[in-house]
Amino acid sequence: MNPLYLEVYVVVLGIILLMAEAFAGAGHKRGIAYAGILGLLGVLAATFFADPSAMNSAAPYAKFYRADTLAIFLKQFALLSTVIVLVMAVEYAPTVENNMPSERRGAGLGEFFALPVLACAGLMWMASAADFVMIFVSLELVTITFYILVSYLRQSGASLEAGAKYLVLGALSTGFLVYGITWIYGVTGHTNLEAIAEALPGLDYAVVPALLFGFGLVLVALGFKVAAAPFQFWVPDVYQGAPTPVTAYLSVASKAAGFVVLLRVLQAFVVVPDLQEKILPVISVLAGATIIFGNLAAIPQSNLKRLLAYSSIGHAGYLLLGVASLGAPFAGTAILFYLAAYLLMTLLAFLVMTIVAQASGGDDLSDFAGLNQRAPQLAFAMLLAMLSLAGIPLTAGFLGKLFIFECAVQQEHYVLVALGVVAVASGFYFYLKVIRAMYWQQPANPDAPDIEVGPLAKFTIAVLCALIIWLGVYPAPLLALLP
Amino acid sequence: MSPLLSLILIPLVTAAFCMAGAAPRRISLFGAGANLLLGLYLLVSYNIGIGGFQFVSENALFPSYGIHFSLGADGLSLVLILLATLVTFAAVWVTPKIEKFAGMFYACLLFISAGAIGAFSSIDLFFFYAFHELALIPTFLLIGIWGSGERQRIAWKVTIYLAFGSFILLLGLIGLWQAAPPELRTLDIRLLQQLGYAGMMQPGPVVYLLLLFGFGILIALFPFHTWAPEAYASAPAPAAMLHAGVLKKFGLYGLLRLAVPIFPAEIQQFAHLVLILLLGNILYVGFVTLAQKRLDLMLGYSSVMHMGHAFLGFVALNQLGLGGMSLMLFAHGLTIAALFALSGEIARRTGTLEFSQLGGLAGVAPKLGLLFGFAAMASIGLPGFSTFASEIMIFFGAFARGTVGSFDWFQTCTALALWGVVISAVYMLRAYRNIFWGAQGSAVKDDTQDMSSGVRWAVIILIAGLLVTGFRPALLLNYLNPVFAYLAP
Numbered sequence: 001m002n003p004l005y006l007e008v009y010v011v012v013l014g015i016i017l018l019m020a021e022a023f024a025g026a027g028h029k030r031g032i033a034y035a036g037i038l039g040l041l042g043v044l045a046a047t048f049f050a051d052p053s054a055m056n057s058a059a060p061y062a063k064f065y066r067a068d069t070l071a072i073f074l075k076q077f078a079l080l081s082t083v084i085v086l087v088m089a090v091e092y093a094p095t096v097e098n099n100m101p102s103e104r105r106g107a108g109l110g111e112f113f114a115l116p117v118l119a120c121a122g123l124m125w126m127a128s129a130a131d132f133v134m135i136f137v138s139l140e141l142v143t144i145t146f147y148i149l150v151s152y153l154r155q156s157g158a159s160l161e162a163g164a165k166y167l168v169l170g171a172l173s174t175g176f177l178v179y180g181i182t183w184i185y186g187v188t189g190h191t192n193l194e195a196i197a198e199a200l201p202g203l204d205y206a207v208v209p210a211l212l213f214g215f216g217l218v219l220v221a222l223g224f225k226v227a228a229a230p231f232q233f234w235v236p237d238v239y240q241g242a243p244t245p246v247t248a249y250l251s252v253a254s255k256a257a258g259f260v261v262l263l264r265v266l267q268a269f270v271v272v273p274d275l276q277e278k279i280l281p282v283i284s285v286l287a288g289a290t291i292i293f294g295n296l297a298a299i300p301q302s303n304l305k306r307l308l309a310y311s312s313i314g315h316a317g318y319l320l321l322g323v324a325s326l327g328a329p330f331a332g333t334a335i336l337f338y339l340a341a342y343l344l345m346t347l348l349a350f351l352v353m354t355i356v357a358q359a360s361g362g363d364d365l366s367d368f369a370g371l372n373q374r375a376p377q378l379a380f381a382m383l384l385a386m387l388s389l390a391g392i393p394l395t396a397g398f399l400g401k402l403f404i405f406e407c408a409v410q411q412e413h414y415v416l417v418a419l420g421v422v423a424v425a426s427g428f429y430f431y432l433k434v435i436r437a438m439y440w441q442q443p444a445n446p447d448a449p450d451i452e453v454g455p456l457a458k459f460t461i462a463v464l465c466a467l468i469i470w471l472g473v474y475p476a477p478l479l480a481l482l483p
Numbered sequence: 484m485s486p487l488l489s490l491i492l493i494p495l496v497t498a499a500f501c502m503a504g505a506a507p508r509r510i511s512l513f514g515a516g517a518n519l520l521l522g523l524y525l526l527v528s529y530n531i532g533i534g535g536f537q538f539v540s541e542n543a544l545f546p547s548y549g550i551h552f553s554l555g556a557d558g559l560s561l562v563l564i565l566l567a568t569l570v571t572f573a574a575v576w577v578t579p580k581i582e583k584f585a586g587m588f589y590a591c592l593l594f595i596s597a598g599a600i601g602a603f604s605s606i607d608l609f610f611f612y613a614f615h616e617l618a619l620i621p622t623f624l625l626i627g628i629w630g631s632g633e634r635q636r637i638a639w640k641v642t643i644y645l646a647f648g649s650f651i652l653l654l655g656l657i658g659l660w661q662a663a664p665p666e667l668r669t670l671d672i673r674l675l676q677q678l679g680y681a682g683m684m685q686p687g688p689v690v691y692l693l694l695l696f697g698f699g700i701l702i703a704l705f706p707f708h709t710w711a712p713e714a715y716a717s718a719p720a721p722a723a724m725l726h727a728g729v730l731k732k733f734g735l736y737g738l739l740r741l742a743v744p745i746f747p748a749e750i751q752q753f754a755h756l757v758l759i760l761l762l763g764n765i766l767y768v769g770f771v772t773l774a775q776k777r778l779d780l781m782l783g784y785s786s787v788m789h790m791g792h793a794f795l796g797f798v799a800l801n802q803l804g805l806g807g808m809s810l811m812l813f814a815h816g817l818t819i820a821a822l823f824a825l826s827g828e829i830a831r832r833t834g835t836l837e838f839s840q841l842g843g844l845a846g847v848a849p850k851l852g853l854l855f856g857f858a859a860m861a862s863i864g865l866p867g868f869s870t871f872a873s874e875i876m877i878f879f880g881a882f883a884r885g886t887v888g889s890f891d892w893f894q895t896c897t898a899l900a901l902w903g904v905v906i907s908a909v910y911m912l913r914a915y916r917n918i919f920w921g922a923q924g925s926a927v928k929d930d931t932q933d934m935s936s937g938v939r940w941a942v943i944i945l946i947a948g949l950l951v952t953g954f955r956p957a958l959l960l961n962y963l964n965p966v967f968a969y970l971a972p
Contacts, residue, residue: 372584387620393613402653409657421654425647432623432642440627440635473552 003050003067006043006075007124013039014117021110029109033090034456036117037083044079047072063192066130073336073481074127074260077343081253082120084347087460088245089113091354096243099153112152116249119145126257132181132191135261139177139225142257143170146250150242162241169234173224176217183214197268200275212278215269219282222265225258228320229289232313239309244357247305248350251312256339259319263335266326276327284324288416291317295423298430304353305363307430308346311389314423315342318404321416325407333482334403340478341388341396341471348464349385351457352378359451365434370443375451379438381461388468390431391424396471485540486525487554487604490564491614493518494571494597498590507589508578514593515572518600522568526561526962534558534965536606536673549670555606558962559809563603563736566813569948570728570820571596574721576941577824579831581629588629591621592721599729603736608656608670611740615701615733616649622730625722626714637717644710645701652697652737655690659741662686672740679745680969691749694742695757702734703787704794705763712783720827723779727786728820732812735793739809743967747800754798758896761798764791766899769906778826778836781914785862785907786819795900796877799893804880805967810959811873814861814949818870821858821945825851828934829918833926838917842924848933852919857946859911861953864904869952869959874904 017032017039024031052067089096093109100107122141129135147170151163185191187207188199203211223231239247270276294314301307319342322335353363356378360367372379388397401424408417453461471478497514501507529537536555543551556564574592581588598618605611619642627638659675660668662684669675678684696707703711711731715723742750750757768788775781793815796808828851830836833844845852861868878897885893923929952959 392620393609393616398613398616405654406657406660409654409661417654421647421650424650425643428643428646429639432639435620435623436627436635439624 001046001049001051002054003047003052003072003075003128004055004061004065006047006050007121007128009043009046010040010079010117010121010124013043014114014121017114017117018111021114024110026104026106029106029113030090030093032110033086033113036113037086040079040083040086040117040120044076044083047076047079063194064131064134065128067128069482070260070263070332070336071128074256075124077256077339078120078123078127078253081249081256081343081347082116082123084351084460084464085116085245085249085253086113087456088248088347088351088354089116091351091358091454091457092243092245094358096152099155099159101154108152112149112243115145115149116245119149119249119253123253123257127260129261129264130193132184132193135264136177136181139257139261140174142254143174146170146246146254149246149249150238152243152246156241158241159243160241162238165234166238166242169224173221173231176224177221180214180217180219180221183210183217187211187214193264193268197271200269200272208275212275215265215279216282218265219262222258222262223286226255226262226316226319227290227313228286228316229293229313232290232293232316235313236306236309239312240303240306244305244350244354244363247309248347251308251350252343252346255312255316256343259323259335259339262323263332266323270326280324280326283320284413284416287317287320287324288419289317290314290320291416291419291423293317295426295430299426301430302366303364304368304434307365307434308349308353311427311430312346314427315346315389317423318401318420321408321413321420322404324416325404325411325413328407328410330403331407333479334400334407336482337403337475337479338400341400341468344464344468344471345385345388345395345397348381348461348468349389351461351464352382352385355453355457356451360448365437366444368434368437369441370446371438374443374448375453377458378451378453378461381465382438383435384465384468386431386434388472390428394469394472396468396475399472399475485538485554486521487538487556488540490518490521490525490568490604491554491597491601493521494593494600498593498597501586501590501593504586507586508575511575511589511593512572515568515575515596518596519568519572522561522565525556526565529556529558529561529962531558531961531965539606549668550609551607551671552610553607553671554604555673556604557966558964559736559739559966560603562809562813562959562962563732564600566732566816567596567599567603567729569945570724570816573820573824573941573945574724574728577724577827577938578721579827584628588625588719591625592725594618594621595625595722595725595730599725599733602733606672608660608672608675611672611737612649612653612656615730618730619645619649622714622718622722622726626718629719629722630717631719632717634717637713641710641714644707648697648700648707650697651693651700655693655697658690658693659684659686659745662690675741676744684745686745688749688752691742691746691753694738694746695753698734698737698742699760700734701737702731702790702793703764704790705760705768705787708764708768708787708790711787712780715783715786715823716777716779720823720830723783723823723827724820727783727823728816731786731790732816735790735797735808735812738797739805739966743797743800743805743970750798750800755892757794757798758892761791761794762896762899764788764794765903766906769903773906773910775910776838778829778838778841778914778918779823781910782819782822782826785910786815788903788907789815789819789862792874792877792900792903795881795897799877799880799884801880801884801971802964802967803876803883805970806960806963807873807876807880809963809966810869810876810952810956813959814869814873814952817945817949818858818861818868821854821942821949822862824938824942824945825855825858825934828938829855832931832934833924835926837926838914840924840926841918842921842927843919844924844927844931845919846923847927847929847931850939851934854934854939854942854946855919856915858942859915861946861949863908863911867953868949869956870949872953872956
């Protein structure tokens with residue numbers, strides 16, 4: 001099957017869902033989400049039959065679109081995270097309904113379920129983008145969808161504030177990106193990454209500063225997307241204000257897409273050793289700053305969503321450490337494995353958080369106090385997610401960190417590794433804070449009713465838990481999928 | 484299924500049953516008992532004549548990366564596995580009625596046990612590390628939920644401290660992996676040892692120091708010992724038994740397993756540093772122990788102090804010293820477990836562990852007094868207990884390490900370390916007198932009950948183990964000595 005169809009399916013699915021929304025009765029809005037989940041799972045299954053050789057390499061689009069194993073893997077990644085986000089969105093539906101200006105039941109729900117599907121199409125395109133123009137267009141498709149989703153709770157001040165901040169910073173980073181692309185185009189005469197890679201070795205030495213300037217601007221734009229320090233400052237407010245499923249989506253899929261683009265662009269630039277020597281140290285500095293900032297700033301947080309926001313910055317730092325070690329033969333696989341582990345554990349944490357926040361009315365750590373007594377299964381799932389995020393062995397998170405650190409040691413980034421060790425220790429502190437709240441502390445309201453979990457969410461939680469342990473103990477099948 | 488795998492799985496499955504709501508005490512006792520029998524059976528069926536790693540099972544998990552789930556045991560592992568199963572059984576047995584989350588309490592204990600057994604029986608570096616790390620979280624929960632005193636702060640401190648140590652250790656292990664020639668890189672401990680013997684590993688001093696301090700933090704090497712006494716004082720007695728008795732031995736085991744075969748030159752290079760630090764353990768911490776006014780803190784410090792003697796055997800780097808050190812892992816594990824069990828019993832009977840409020844307890848609780856006497860003597864290292872055998876081997880080994888005819892570093896330090904025995908006699912006997920003899924303290928009433936039969940038998944088993952191996956250390960040394968046979972005597 002031609003892999004190009006995958007995106008087509010997803011876009012068509014999204015449009016159908018939007019249309020169906022207009023006709024669905026007030027009580028049947030959740031059906032949109034279920035249809036979306038089913039449809040995306042179908043596309044996910046189809047990715048395993050995608051055959052890059054079915055593409056006509058002479059066709060004009062082939063220059064823009066690459067369907068290598070990396071791209072296919074990231075499409076699967078985007079699809080899986082969208083499915084889980086939709087499961088989360090179903091649990092989150094009551095909050096959305098309460099925050100709509102309209103009193104009508106089910107108002108606004110249908111779009112809330114359909115928009116992530118369209119964002120997913122953008123993410124999948126981004127995974128295949130082989131041209132700066134294509135990168136820009138798909139990035140905008142994703143970002144504009146997120147502008148809507150972040151500010152979706154129209155009665156909530158925090159959500160609107162988050163939306164405004166995200167809009168301003170998103171627009172700013174888009175500006176950087178476009179400006180950087182023009183510089184690169186000006187120097188090389190190409191927007192296609194492959195053509196740029198071919199043109200670079202023959203460049204006049206005098207234009208290298210201009211090229212690096214352009215690359216620097218692109219790096220800044222991508223730094224915003226992946227939340228690398230010092231471009232991370234928008235993250236805590238936006239993550240805390242946005243609807244929880246959207247936060248999860250932002251922190252997983254949007255970040256992963258940023259890393260893919262970064263990898264693609266770097267692949268084109270590091271072909272010249274001279275450039276590589278100039279670029280990788282900059283990324284090392286970003287990595288160090290991000291690791292330290294994310295992990296240290298998370299320590300005093302008392303709101304779980306905000307805590308996870310800082311932790312996502314910290315994880316971006318570890319990923320950047322992997323990018324900075326690109327010279328190691330295993331680094332690409334290590335980064336992708338880390339992303340996969342990060343997807344599982346972060347989405348698990350957000351899913352449990354969505355359910356608990358619905359029942360207890362908030363996402364402060366105090367709302368999780370005594371969760372072990374109210375819902376032992378949810379508490380256990382959260383425990384597992386936190387252990388994996390902290391990097392306890394026999395969970396996926398540990399292997400991810402191990403692979404990255406191993407690449408970094410091979411590339412002799414000893415200072416960064418030392419920083420990483422300090423960061424991991426402080427990570428233990430704030431992830432264990434969540435465990436403490438759930439297991440040591442008494443619930444604020446001992447008579448609070450038990451927390452009910454829908455069958456779909458329960459099933460998803462069980463699958464995520466199993467996957468985290470499975471990848472932590474037996475990673476071979478996933479590694480076989482990776483390029 | 485390989486017998487070692489069952490040793491790891493039995494506690495894990497039992498823990499799962501406990502979590503799922505089965506009667507936790509009964510099923511835990513059953514699981515721990517089955518594990519003890521299996522551990523004994525493995526020790527007996529190990530073929531000493533052949534030696535080396537036996538009961539080996541290998542499953543390639545991730546071949547391209549060289550990670551195998553391989554288990555195997557040599558004499559050293561088996562002795563430590565026996566220690567782990569014995570102490571687990573005793574710890575489960577002495578556990579009193581747990582008021583809240585009883586299932587989780589037993590599950591945490593069994594988890595620590597499985598982690599320790601897994602670490603002792605792994606011959607793959609990855610799982611060697613992973614199993615130990617796995618035992619950290621149950622410790623955190625045990626202290627945090629069921630601890631006493633400032634349990635939250637202490638649980639926090641211990642976990643961060645140990646996690647930090649583990650990550651230093653992890654860096655050391657990565658360095659070790661990279662030290663082998665690229666085409667021979669392996670995580671298999673057996674192959675690493677062979678490469679070490681053949682002199683093909685060139686890890687350099689940095690990797691050794693990472694391992695030394697990574698393991699050192701886990702063992703509470705001076706000056707990284709501050710986590711231990713507080714943790715043991717605050718932890719519930721069964722948790723302290725398992726942690727001080729078994730889990731802490733992981734660090735020493737790791738040094739024996741990895742540092743001795745691969746870093747003989749570096750151990751000699753940094754011997755002076757280690758000698759100074761271990762004197763910190765023996766003398767400085769020894770004097771701190773003397774100053775303690777509570778039994779649980781005193782026991783915590785004394786367990787830190789005894790680690791100094793173990794390090795002395797380590798730097799001696801000869802058959803005698805290392806044999807003594809590994810025998811000490813076993814002897815000290817049983818002793819400290821018995822002492823913590825008894826101190827938990829004293830606290831339950833009288834409600835306090837302050838020396839100032841105790842006294843004359845032997846009059847109302849003679850069995851408790853008698854067993855505490857035995858355990859105290861074992862801790863001091865009286866002949867007849869295996870602590871004596873191990874300490875004497877360590878001292879002889881370390882002394883023999885020095886130059887003949889002169890009095891060099893090793894001999895000076897051994898002479899100073901010998902005073903540790905005197906110090907421990909002083910604080911142990913003083914504690915014994917303060918608690919059990921003299922006028923009745925304010926917390927001791929005429930109707931204070933003697934110890935329950937459960938605790939009694941658990942402690943008797945531990946002390947019997949000490950006496951048997953004390954009168955006939957060869958029982959264990961036959962397993963331990965071949966491991967170090969290639970070294971100078």
